[in-house]
Structures are given as C-alpha cells and as structure tokens.
Amino acid sequence: MKGIFESLRKTRNAVFGQIANLFGAGEIDENTWDELESLLIQGDVGVETTLALIGKLRARIKEEGVYRAADLNRIVYEEILALLPEAPPLNLKWPLAVILIVGVNGSGKTTSIGKLAAHYRREGRKVVLAAADTFRAAAMDQLKVWGERAGVPVIDGPEGGDPSSVAYDAIEYAQSRKADMLIVDTAGRLHTQHNLMAEMEKIQRIIARRVAWAPHETFLVLDANTGQNGLIQAQQFLKAVKVSGIVLAKLDSSARGGMVLSIGHQLNLPVRYVGTGEKIEDMAPFDREAFVKGLLEQ
Amino acid sequence: MFESLSDKLQAVFNKLGKRGILREEDVKAVLREIRLALLEADVNYKVVKDFIDRVREDAVGAELSKALNPAQQVVKIVHQELMITLGEPGRLELRGHAPYILMLVGLQGSGKTTMVGKLARHLRATGHFPLMVAADTYRPAAITQLEVLGRQLNIPVYSDHGKTRPPDICVNALEDARKRGSDVVLLDTAGRLQLDDDMMAELEAIRSRVRPIEVLLVADAMTGQEAVNIAQGFHERVGLTGLILTKVDGDARGGAAISMRAVTGVPIKFLGTGEKLGALEPFHPDRLASRILGMGDMLSLIERAELAFDEAQAEEMERKLRKGEFDLEDFLEQLRQVRRMGPLDELLKMIPGVGKMLQGADLDKVEAEKNLKYVEAMILSMTKEERRNPRILNASRKRRIAAGSGTTVQQINQLLGQHRQMQKMLKQVKEGKLRGLPRLF
Numbered sequence: 001m002k003g004i005f006e007s008l009r010k011t012r013n014a015v016f017g018q019i020a021n022l023f024g025a026g027e028i029d030e031n032t033w034d035e036l037e038s039l040l041i042q043g044d045v046g047v048e049t050t051l052a053l054i055g056k057l058r059a060r061i062k063e064e065g066v067y068r069a070a071d072l073n074r075i076v077y078e079e080i081l082a083l084l085p086e087a088p089p090l091n092l093k094w095p096l097a098v099i100l101i102v103g104v105n106g107s108g109k110t111t112s113i114g115k116l117a118a119h120y121r122r123e124g125r126k127v128v129l130a131a132a133d134t135f136r137a138a139a140m141d142q143l144k145v146w147g148e149r150a151g152v153p154v155i156d157g158p159e160g161g162d163p164s165s166v167a168y169d170a171i172e173y174a175q176s177r178k179a180d181m182l183i184v185d186t187a188g189r190l191h192t193q194h195n196l197m198a199e200m201e202k203i204q205r206i207i208a209r210r211v212a213w214a215p216h217e218t219f220l221v222l223d224a225n226t227g228q229n230g231l232i233q234a235q236q237f238l239k240a241v242k243v244s245g246i247v248l249a250k251l252d253s254s255a256r257g258g259m260v261l262s263i264g265h266q267l268n269l270p271v272r273y274v275g276t277g278e279k280i281e282d283m284a285p286f287d288r289e290a291f292v293k294g295l296l297e298q
Numbered sequence: 299m300f301e302s303l304s305d306k307l308q309a310v311f312n313k314l315g316k317r318g319i320l321r322e323e324d325v326k327a328v329l330r331e332i333r334l335a336l337l338e339a340d341v342n343y344k345v346v347k348d349f350i351d352r353v354r355e356d357a358v359g360a361e362l363s364k365a366l367n368p369a370q371q372v373v374k375i376v377h378q379e380l381m382i383t384l385g386e387p388g389r390l391e392l393r394g395h396a397p398y399i400l401m402l403v404g405l406q407g408s409g410k411t412t413m414v415g416k417l418a419r420h421l422r423a424t425g426h427f428p429l430m431v432a433a434d435t436y437r438p439a440a441i442t443q444l445e446v447l448g449r450q451l452n453i454p455v456y457s458d459h460g461k462t463r464p465p466d467i468c469v470n471a472l473e474d475a476r477k478r479g480s481d482v483v484l485l486d487t488a489g490r491l492q493l494d495d496d497m498m499a500e501l502e503a504i505r506s507r508v509r510p511i512e513v514l515l516v517a518d519a520m521t522g523q524e525a526v527n528i529a530q531g532f533h534e535r536v537g538l539t540g541l542i543l544t545k546v547d548g549d550a551r552g553g554a555a556i557s558m559r560a561v562t563g564v565p566i567k568f569l570g571t572g573e574k575l576g577a578l579e580p581f582h583p584d585r586l587a588s589r590i591l592g593m594g595d596m597l598s599l600i601e602r603a604e605l606a607f608d609e610a611q612a613e614e615m616e617r618k619l620r621k622g623e624f625d626l627e628d629f630l631e632q633l634r635q636v637r638r639m640g641p642l643d644e645l646l647k648m649i650p651g652v653g654k655m656l657q658g659a660d661l662d663k664v665e666a667e668k669n670l671k672y673v674e675a676m677i678l679s680m681t682k683e684e685r686r687n688p689r690i691l692n693a694s695r696k697r698r699i700a701a702g703s704g705t706t707v708q709q710i711n712q713l714l715g716q717h718r719q720m721q722k723m724l725k726q727v728k729e730g731k732l733r734g735l736p737r738l739f
Contacts, residue, residue, distance in 0.1 A: 042343045044522040047334050105545060105573070106407030106518060135573070137446035138439040145438030159446075190548040194667070223407060227340035227522025229550035250406060252491055256524055278406075278436070 019076060019296055028061065028072070043258035043295075046228050049265045053079060077296055083261045084288040087245065087270035091216045096174055097125075098182045098207055098214035101247075102200060102237055103221035105188030108249030110139065112221050112275050113185050114146025115283035116247075119273075121150060126179040130170030131156035132163035132203060133187040143185050149280050153177075163187065163199065164206040171210045184215070191236030204241045217244050219272060222259070224251040230259035234267055245272035248286070252276055329354060332376055339551030339590045342526040345560045353379050373591065380587035383556055387581040388540050388565025390421075391511060396481040397429075397472065399508050402542075403501055403532055404516035406489030409544035411440060413516050413570055414486040415447035416578040421482050422453060429480035431471040432457035433464040433504070434488035444486055451575060454478060464488070465503040472508060485510065492531025501536045514540045514567065517558060525554035526561050533562045544570035547577070551590050626685040629717055630677045633670060675703035676713055688714055 022035050033054055040050040056079050066072060092099075099116070103109045110133070117127045129147050131154055133139035140156040147154035155170035157163075167184050174182045186203060189196035207214045220243045222230050237243050251257050251274050260271050271286040329350055336346045356375050392398045400417065402410045411434070418428040430448055432455060434440035441457045448455035456471040468485055475483045487504065490497035505513065515529060515538050532538055541562070543555050546569045559566055566581040618624055677685060679702035684691055691699075691714065696707045 038343055041337055042523050044524075047338050104520070104548065106409055108407055136443070137450070138443035141439035141442045142437070190545060192547065192549050223518070223520075225405065225518070225522060225524050225528075226520050227525075227550070227554065228338055229340070229520040229548065230522075232549060233520075252493075256522060259522065 028067070033058065040258070042256075044227050044230075044256040045258040046231065046262040049083065049262035052265065053083065073296065077292060080261065080295065081288060081292045083265040084292070085264050085268045085270050086288070087272065087286075090272070091244070092181070094180075094211075094213070094216055096171070096180055096182060096211055096214075097216050098171070098184065098211050100184045100186065100204060100207065100215035100218040100241065101221060102186050102218065102241060102243070103188060104190055104223075104233055105136075107188065107221045107223045107226075108247075108275060109133075109188065109221045110142050110146060110185055111278065112219075112247050112249050112273070112283070113143065113183050114150055115275055115280055116183060116273065117146065117150040117152045118280045119283055120181055120183075121152060125181045126177075127152040127181045127183065128170060128174040128177070128179045129154045130167050130182060130184040132166040132170075133185050134159060134161045134163050134166060135187040139185075139187065146280075164203050167203050167206055168210065171207065191233050191240075197236070197240040201240050215242070217272075218242050219245050219247045220269075221247045221249050222263075224248050224257040226259060228259065228262075231262050231266060234263050234269060238267065238269070243269065245270050247271075247273045247275065249275040325354070325357070328357075328372055332372070335591065336553060336556075339553035339592075340520075340522050340525070340557075341553035341590070342523055342557035342560075345526065345557045348560075349379065349383065349556075377584075377587050377591060380556065380590060381583045384559055384583040384586055385565055387583065388567040390567065391539065392426075392482070394511065397475045397483045398481065398512075399472070399483045399485065399510040400512045400514065401485040401487065401504065401508075401510040401536075402514050402516050403487050403536060403538075404489060405491065405518075405528060406437070408489065408516045408518045409570055410434075410489065410516045411443050411447070411486050412573070412575075413542055413544060413568075413578075414444065414484045415451060415575050416570060417568070418447075418453045418482075418484055419451050419575050420578055421484075422451070426482045427478075427480045428453055428482045428484055429471065429475045429478060430455045431468060431483060431485045433467045433471075433485050435460040435464060435467070436488040440486070440488070447575070454480070464500055465507050468504050468508045492528050492535070498531075498535045505536050512539045513537060514542050515558070515562075516542045516544055517554060519543045519546045519552045519554065519569075520548060520550040521554040523557075525557040529558035529562050533564070538562055538564045540564055540567040542566075542568045542570065543581075546579075547571045551592070552586060553590055555586060556590065624721055626677050626680065626688055626717060627682075629720070630674065630685075633673060672703070672705050672709060673713055676700075676705055676710055679703040688717060 018039055019036060022032060022039070036057075037050055037054055040053065041047065045053070057075060060066070060075055060079070061072065064071075064075075066075065091097075101109050101113055113129060117129055120127050127150070129143060129152055131140040131143040133143070134157055137159075140154075140159070144154045144156070153173070155166065155173050157166035157169065163186060170182055170184065173179075184203065184207065186200060187196070189200065191197065204215060204218070218241050220234060220237050222233065226233070234243065234246070246260060246263065246269055248257055248260055248271055263269050264271070271288070271291075274284055274286050274291075276282045276284075332353060333346055333350050336349065337343065341349070353376055356379065357372060390400070402414055402417075404410050414430050418430050421428045430444055430453060432441040432444040434444075441459060445455050445457065447453075456467075456474045458467055458470065462470070464487065471483060471485070474480075485504065485508070487501060488497070490501070492498065504510075513536050515532050517525065517528065521528065529538070529541070541555070541558055541564060543552060543566060546552060555566060566583075566586075569579045569581055569586075571577045571579050618628055676699060679699045680691075684695065684699075691710075693707075696710050699705075699710055700707050
C-alpha cells in the first residue's frame, strides 16, 4: 500500500491534508465549514456529496458535543470512510475467470490491463488477454506490447473487425490452453454513444454464453483527473453492463480522485485497484482505510 | 441530475413572490446557485470565486429590464461574463516562414495523437501539405497508431521508430519536411504529467530546438479541478499558444475550459467532437457558455441540420409540399434526413429545456430510435406504387407489408394515420391556417 500513500502525498498536501489543519485551530465556526466545503470541492468530491458530508459532520458534532480537534479528525475520517463502500471479495475463483474492462477513451484501460495481467500472474494465475479494441488505430498493438511485458498471450482480430468475435476467439484459446483467467480489453467509448454501448452489451452477452456466470468481474477504468463527469460515466456504464468495480487510473502525484467518494456514496460501487505510473508494477489493490488516511494525514 | 441554471434561479425568484424587491439575502441565494452550477460543471473553485465577484458587481449595477424576468436577466449576465472569460475563438497562426511547426502537448490519454490526425486532415483540406511526426517513443504502439492514421488520411508520417530521442526526432523531421515540401509539421509528443520534471525538460528541449509557432495543450473536456494546475504547469514550462478541448461529444459540461483559459489567458482554438477524423470544430464561446450553464445548444443543432440537408433535395421537397404531393416516399426521405443529423436523443438535448425533460427518460430515447427504424422498414416493404398512393393498401397488402418488415398491421395503420395527418396539415399550410405540428415521434 506504500504506492497509494506515495501517490497521494502531493494531493494531500495540496488539498485534503488541509482538512486536518482546519480542525486543529480553535473554534469551529461557519468559516470552518466553508473552508471544508472548498477543500472537498477542490478535491473533485462534487457538490452533492460534499454538501451531504458536511451536513452529516455538522449533525454529529452537535449531537456528540465534540470540540476537541483530535475527535473532529476522527469523525471526519469515519464519515469520509463511510462514503466508500466495503468491497466484497473479488469473484475470480473460477476455472476460467473472465474480467471485462470498460471505460471512456483515454481513461487508461490498456495500460491498466497490462498491469493487472502482471499482478494476477504474480498471484500464480495463467492469464490470457483479449484485444477487443478493434476500432482505435494500433490499440491492439499497444496491448500486445503490454502482453509481452507481462509475459502473457494476447489474442487479437482484424482491424475494424467485430470485437465480440475477438472475445469469442480468446475464450476458445484460453480454454484450450487451460488458462484460468481472461481479461478483455474493449474500445474506449463515451457513455453518450448508444450504438457503442450496445456493442459493449453484445460483448458481455457473447462472454456469458461461452463461460458460465461470466464476465465474473467488470471493471470501469476511470481517469483520476476526471471531474464530475466520472459519476455520470459510472451511472451510464452501469446501465449497459454489470460494472462491479472501479479501477482508478493515473492517480499520480497531482490527481485528486475525489470523485470516487461521490461514486461510492451515490452508486455504492467499490474501487478495486489504483494505478499510478507507467511501469508495469505501478498498480495496487485499493485499500479504503489507507486511501482515506492518506487523504487526511498531515 | 443537472438542472439548468435558469430553472434553479427561477426557483429562487419564485420564492420572492410578488414582493419584487431584491434583498441582500436574495442576491446571496442567487449567487450561491450560480456558484454551485459552475462547480458542478467542473469550473475550478478559485476561478469560480473570481467569477462570482464579477457577476455580483455586474448584477448590482444592472438596470432591471421589463422584457426579461429576473432569472433570465441574471442568466444573461452570467452568460455574458462566461463568454468574456472564455474569450474570442483562436485561429491557427501560420505566419512567417514555412514550414510552420505545431507542437501538441498534454497529459496521457487526453487525445493528442487523434488530434494530430484531425488537424492534419483539416490543414490538408485547407490547402496545406502537412507532415505528422511521431515523437512519442514512450507509449507502446503510439508510433504505429500515428502511422495507421497517416495511411487512413494519406498524409505522410515521420518516425525513426525510437532510434533517437524525441528532440532529435523533431529536428530530423524538419529536414524531412523540407525535402518533401511539407509546409506544416505536426509534432505528436508523449503524454506527460506537468509535474514530471524530466519529461517537461524534454518538451523544453524540443521547443528550443525547433521553435514551434504553436504550442497547443490538448485537454480532456471531462477534466476536473486539476485542470488549472495542468494548464498552468504546461504554460510555465513550454509557453502555450492555444488550447484544444477533446471529447466534447460526451456530456461533460466542460467547465475545465474556463479554468484553463482563465489561468493561461491563451485562446481556445479547436474542439474535438468525436472519434472520426473529421470530428473537429472551431470553438464558439457562446455555445460553450450555454453548455456550461446547461442551456442547450440550439446553434449546433441548426448547424447540423444545415450539414445534413441537401439543398437540391430541400427545394424538391418544398415544391412537393406546396403542391400537397407529400407521399410516403417523401416521408421516408424526411425521416432519413432527420436521422442523418445524429442520434435523436442527442438532437433533442440540444433544444433548450428538452435536455432537462429527457433526464431519466432513456428508455423512450431508445424507443423513439426503434420506432424510426420500424417506419423505415415498413415503407421499404411497400411497392413503389403503394408508397406513392397509400390509399390502395388493403388488408391483404397490409399483412404482406407487416410480414416483410417484421411489424404488425396495427403499426402500419398507425403510420398511415400519421401520414394522413401530415397531409392534412400540409393542406392547412397551403390554406394558411397552420396550428399545431403533428407528433412525429
């Protein structure tokens, strides 16, 4: 978890870290709440979730008659933590576990898949990748490079071909080679494009037809720099496919990632992994307590 | 989720009732709504603060107009202030000696490589001879991606497949451009964080060695509060000359554009509006201001309509309409023209007020698209004779058409009913007594 702490240090200092200072100094008054509101919004937490959080904090502080800074910090920690849903164990204990990766253009899907492949391989799984982004120029080549780095085979198809048939071929391949995990890359799509969202549903359907209960996990890859549109993206992708978790990509030194609080709060969707850099080991499972501590630590 | 600002303000003013006098707390409530609307649109917190101060000054001094209600007046002031902040649209500055060098910079995944392709296509269409330079040696297959775009566009690409460092690649590319007679050189640099010192130093090296006439920051329209630091970071290190906003075809409000423009002061030059290489639009401050406020986008709608409609066809249609000869064949043509303008829901969203009505009505959108497809199938299953003269459609013909188009006789009757209603309305137009429009969808 060192990775997450590391990557949050600058964010913390710039934005959230000031929350601790806020409650350290003297009386809590209207200015304190205004300041807190400003810090949360600057962390991309979003207006709705920010106001809900502040409402809760005010109520609790009044109810519990709290005035010590240390207690305040504990309450802030608890309430922010409560926004992030606890994740159930990953549903990957299958003879062939299938993970579908979706997201908008440029969110970091392909890079995240490379890192995930390496991660699961370290855990001893036999991984195959499906390059079902047949649309964007050279997207399949990009995944192949990551496949080489992670040491796992990549199944692709003709450029501009049907992504569902790539997924189909990859399942056949994985089953014939006795692989126990398949990660399917899909083309980036904006959630406003109905036809592309329908295409994604079709990929999900084809996978379900070939492998029982698959896809077992569907990860939405979100760019940590995304603002309030992140919530809408998650809502729309949820409508089309069974998104089961978030991969928060590019949570590098300056990114905020605050929108995962509003996604957690409003959609009850857990964050599964956090990606930070461009190296293959730059990914860690998400730890909500470490994440929130990282946000608030001075 | 998003209500338009005018709706929210209207709610505030409704509370005023007939009192009609603005007290200080009313002004405060109004400014609060504006502030929240801008924050929801991802405009940077500090930028919003300055902005609200300016609006407060304008609003206090403003004379109350009788023509507009108070909500409309405030929205007008906010809209104007937004347009001032967004600034005039920028053009590519191709001055001095060719080759003109355009350098694209930005974070990972902002859309630089695709934008290089779009700009090259645009420049080619306006009489230039562009050369695209693959200077991203870091991201796997970035060079291949640019080469594929080059083949699709039939525009040359310079790359040395990572044999030398990006600054050398760019210098060598200039030599190549001179040999080829290219007059514009587009540099596709690797995505990088503005805080990554080594990577930023590389951009500085490229800049000082090739002296680009334009340094364009390519930024994702969905960017949140960090937009300010991104733009500032790049501006301080490499000196931006313009901004390009990508993925504008999504439903992000695009408040990041205001933030970036406010901190750098450089103009917004283009918007990327889709995955296709032709999806590049000049920047219109009024439209983006409307979008940020959730006020719809009538202008874009009108422009799309203009693009989709063929003038000769329109004249022919008009002639037919005048004569009252609007048969099912024409009906089909009309439908197709509407469809060419884009997905229905997208079109509807551009109409002010409708965007809000559509919230949570996703099923209906899909339903409406489906209905259009059925109508098309039904008409295509008719003979030419039947299309020209629907009156000959008897029960047996209707059954045949239903079977052929996968619909029911009921649906066919519905379509014929709509068509009859339309003809009736056309007659009224001819006789100069048009009232309501028929419900097409």
